[in-house]
Amino acid sequence: MDLLKRYIPVLFLLTVVVIIQLVTHFTETTYYLTQLTMSAYYSVVVIGLCVLMGYGGQISLGHAGFFAIGGYLAGALTTHNLLSLQEHGLVSLLDKVGLLVDSTGLYGDTLLTVQPWAACIVAVLTAGVIALAIGGPILKLKGHYLAMATLGFGIIIYRIALASAYFGEADGISQVPGFQLFPGVELSGSFGARVSNYYIAWGMVVVAVILLLNLIHSRVGRALRSIHGAEEAANAMGVNTARYKLYIFVLSAVFAAIAGVFVTHYNGGIGPSEAGVMKSVRYVAIVAVGGMANIWGALIMGIVLNFLSLRGVFGSYDDAVFGVILVIIMLFAPEGILKINPWQKIKSLVALYRTQDKEESAIEN
Numbered sequence: 001m002d003l004l005k006r007y008i009p010v011l012f013l014l015t016v017v018v019i020i021q022l023v024t025h026f027t028e029t030t031y032y033l034t035q036l037t038m039s040a041y042y043s044v045v046v047i048g049l050c051v052l053m054g055y056g057g058q059i060s061l062g063h064a065g066f067f068a069i070g071g072y073l074a075g076a077l078t079t080h081n082l083l084s085l086q087e088h089g090l091v092s093l094l095d096k097v098g099l100l101v102d103s104t105g106l107y108g109d110t111l112l113t114v115q116p117w118a119a120c121i122v123a124v125l126t127a128g129v130i131a132l133a134i135g136g137p138i139l140k141l142k143g144h145y146l147a148m149a150t151l152g153f154g155i156i157i158y159r160i161a162l163a164s165a166y167f168g169e170a171d172g173i174s175q176v177p178g179f180q181l182f183p184g185v186e187l188s189g190s191f192g193a194r195v196s197n198y199y200i201a202w203g204m205v206v207v208a209v210i211l212l213l214n215l216i217h218s219r220v221g222r223a224l225r226s227i228h229g230a231e232e233a234a235n236a237m238g239v240n241t242a243r244y245k246l247y248i249f250v251l252s253a254v255f256a257a258i259a260g261v262f263v264t265h266y267n268g269g270i271g272p273s274e275a276g277v278m279k280s281v282r283y284v285a286i287v288a289v290g291g292m293a294n295i296w297g298a299l300i301m302g303i304v305l306n307f308l309s310l311r312g313v314f315g316s317y318d319d320a321v322f323g324v325i326l327v328i329i330m331l332f333a334p335e336g337i338l339k340i341n342p343w344q345k346i347k348s349l350v351a352l353y354r355t356q357d358k359e360e361s362a363i364e365n
Contacts, residue, residue, distance in 0.1 A: 003034075005205065005248075006105060006217065007210075007213075009232070010206060010209060010210060010213075010286055013205075013206065013209070014202075014206060017149070017199075017202045019197060021033065021198060021199070022181040025195075030194060030195070033194050033195065033197075033198045034194065035196050035306075035307050035310040036198060036201075036307060037194075037197050037200075037201040037202075037266065037267070038201075038306065039302065039303045039306040039307045039310065040201035040204065040303070041199075041204070041259045041262050041263045041266070042259065042263075042283075042302060042306045042344075043205060043298075043299055043302035043303055043306065044204060044205060044208050044255050044256075044258065044259040045063055045067055045255060045256045045259045045283055045294050046286050046287060046290075046298050046299070046301075046302035047205075047208060047209065047212060047295050047298050047299050047302070048208070048212075048251065048252035048253075048254075048255030048256060049063050049252055049256075049283050049284070049287050049294065049298075050061075050287045050290065050291075050293075050294070050295055050298035051212055051216065051224075051248060051251070051252060051295070052248050052249060053284075053287055053292045054251070054287070054291070054293030054294065054298075055216055055221065055224040056224050056227060056244070056248040057111055057224075057226055057227055057245075058067040058139060058146060058230070058245055058248070058282065059146060059147050059150070060146075060147075060249070060252070060280070060284075061147050061150045061151040061154060061277070061280045061281065061284060062150035062152075062153040062154035062157070062280055063154075063252065063253070063256045063280050063283050064129045064154055064157075064158075064256075064274065064275050064276060064277070064279035064280040064283065065153055065156070065157035065275055065280070066130075066131065066157070066252075066253040066254075066256035066257050066271075067256040067257065067259060067260040067263075067274060067275070067279070068157050068158070068161055068270070068274050068275030069123065069126060069127040069157065069257055069258060069260065070123045070124060070127050070159055070256065070257030070258060070259070070260030070261045070264075071123075071125035071169050071178070071260030071261060071263060071264035071270040072123075072173065072260075072264075072270060072275075073110055073119065073122060073126055073275060074116070074119045074120055074123040074176070074261040074265065075173035075264045075269065075270050076166060076167060076173060077113070077114040077118075077119035077122060077123070078113050078114055078115075078116050078119045078176055078177055078265075079173060079174075079175055079176055079177075080113065080166070081109075081111045081112060081113065082100065082112045082113065083110060083111065086112060090172045093258075094114070094118075095112070097114070099114060099115050099118045100112055100113065100114060100115060101115050102116075103177065105181070105330035111115075113177075116128060116177065116178075116179040116180065116265065117179075119261075120258075120261045123257060123260070123261050124224055124254055124257045124258055124261065127253050127254060127256070127257030127259075127260075128250055128253060128254050128257070130253070131249055131250045131253035131254070132246070132250050132318065133204055134153060135245075135246045135249040135250060135253075136242075136246060138150065138153075138271075139242070139245045139246060139249060140242075141359045144160040144181060145157055150280075151277065151280070154275070154277055154280050155277060157275050158272060158275040158276055159226075159279065161272045161275045162272045168196070168271075170272060171271070172270050172271030172272060173264075173269050173270055174265040174268065174269035175268065175269065176246070176264055176265055176267075176268050176269050177265070177271070178190070178193075178265060179261075181200065185200070187200055187262060187265045187266055187267050188265065188266065189266050189267055195196060197266060197304065200262075201262070204258075204259075204262065205299070208255060209295060209299065212295055213295065215251075220244065220247070222322050223239050223240075223244050224244055224248060226239055227239065227241050227244060227245065232353040249275060254336060260274070278319045278322070278323075278338070281319075281322060281323065281326065282319075282322045283324050284326065285305075285322045285323070285326035285329070286298065286301050286302050286305055286306070286322075288325075288326055288329045288330065288334075288336065289294070289301040289305070289325060289329050289336060289337050290302065290336050290337070291335055291337075292335075292336065293334025294336055295358055297336050297337075301337070305322075305325075309321075309322075317334070
């Protein structure tokens with residue numbers, strides 16, 4: 001019964017995904033699928049961060065950095081020509097084992113680049129290793145010290161992306177090829193693959209949600225909840241708090257890196273803005289709106305707010321809107337907007353008004 005209750009929302013999500021695609025098909029509005037696909041990938045970052053913040057009790061303002069590590073490494077490895085190094089030891093070995101592919105460049109020149117699957121694995125592993133390396137020391141910090149440390153990491157990644165010629169400097173990386181996931185299934189931004197890319201993105205979301213639901217209902221999830229509730233008490237009871245915090249930090253970083261890889265192949269490129277500080281603030285704001293310990297709330301808000309942003313609803317005030325949202329939620333709905341009970345709020349305000357009125361009457365008398 002518990003398993004059925006856990007997975008019914010997943011089945012509902014799949015149903016909604018199919019219905020939306022059919023509606024856009026019959027109403028000839030399939031162009032919405034582009035933004036919905038992008039929103040799905042960004043939501044993978046959001047739900048990973050939701051588990052880190054809501055269950056692990058650790059805030060991160062550097063997840064845009066992990067997203068950029070995945071995207072930039074995947075883009076660089078699949079676009080930089082290794083033909084001139086083909087006879088060198090490592091490149092020759094990679095070519096022999098089938099990890100390099102021949103392709104034709106934009107101007108008809110021959111390219112020798114890393115196979116997308118290999119590039120994806122390298123990018124995700126790199127993000128995981130970096131998260132493991134920095135997670136050990138910075139997760140010993142708490143509160144605003146932890147926030148500042150992760151913010152510093154995000155700024156470092158942003159500056160590297162902006163200043164490195166290998167990563168395209170301010171122009172970023174373009175002409176990233178499609179990513180053939182399986183025979184006949186390719187991740188790319190081509191118009192003809194719009195529907196298949198939509199289902200690829202949402203398939204990733206479903207897999208990520210199932211993994212996280214299983215995690216939070218497991219022994220590890222119970223340990224994380226105990227850490228969030230009272231870390232010192234959990235440590236006294238024998239829970240290895242440092243290890244569990246590190247594990248969940250690495251997992252959320254891997255989620256961000258995978259999303260970065262897929263977005264880069266889908267868009268055919270990536271730019272420094274994806275590693276910007278405001279991207280990390282945006283992810284935190286979305287988690288706060290949805291609820292820091294509410295995967296479904298974070299997912300719903302991630303889809304809605306990212307979709308509106310990608311459609312240009314907020315215009316040039318995009319970053320300002322997410323900043324304002326974060327401030328408002330922290331002040332008036334710290335548990336997330338979906339936890340608000342409007343009727344209860346109204347009753348509380350009415351009761352407060354009546355109490356003040358009675359106190360004023362008693363003073364007058």
